[in-house]
Amino acid sequence: MSWLEAIILGLVEGITEFLPISSTGHLILTESLLGLAGPAVERHIIIIQGAAILAVCWEFRQKLLHTAFTLHNDAVSRRFFMNLVIASVPLAVLGLTFEDQIKAVLFNPVSVAIALVVGGVIILWAERRQHEERVQTVDELTTMDAVKLGLFQALALIPGTSRSGATIIGGLLSGLSRRTAAEFSFFLAIPALLAATAYDIYKARDQFAAADVEPLIVSCVASFISALLVTKLLLRFVSKHSFAAFAWYRIVFGAVILITAYTGLVSW
DSSP states (O other): OOHHHHHHHHHHHHHHSSSTTOHHHHHHHHHHHHTOOSHHHHHHHHHHHHHHHHHHHHHTHHHHHHHHHHTTTOHHHHHHHHHHHHHHHHHHHHHHHHHHHHHHHHOSHHHHHHHHHHHHHHHHHHHHSOOOOOBOSGGGOOHHHHHHHHHHHHGGGSTTSOHHHHHHHHHHHTTBOHHHHHHHHHHHHHHHHHHHHHHHHHHTTTTOOHHHHHHHHHHHHHHHHHHHHHHHHHHHHHTTSOSHHHHHHHHHHHHHHHHHHHHTSSOO
């Protein structure tokens, strides 16, 4: 992998991980266009997801540190922590159970394109329906809210769906404000992606080669910086705008992929 390819992968991961447009889907498409494939590339992508999550940890460091240091004596911190645990369970269980089958069947550009279009339509529907903003901060979430959001997040096992997109739309349908839904999707990404990164590094601990190190570092830096910028911008954006723009992007992008694949213009 060249440095340019490593930078491209890092930027794609960092920019798309927290937007409701599917980072996994965009990475699958990027791999296909760059002609990258194989176990080494899969490990590379999992690890740069961890770099993107570190950007979220940095952005929300005050909330995370406050929760950690007050967990033993503060009911609000305990409820927030338990909601993260509860909401993480469906993705963890279903992911460990069906990971190989999902990768074998759905990790291809056409499946990603279909999921992008379907997800875009669902986002438009969710935005246009009237919904009451019952929850204004992540500390107000109930246990049932956490269960619902965890089930929505599990839909992201389908590549092209978007983990953040599924969680955010689930939040809107459950009565969360746009900003709260986006923030909780960020927090919920921390255990999910850090666990996936650690698990993949453990599985591949004897397979790393010296040639993998430099491109991996370059990708991680690009992923961290771009994810940090996108996190800040997204929270500002959703405070004043809906998610409709992301929905239309998904629909148009997915349609382009399907048309080019069907006509043979691009060999996905």
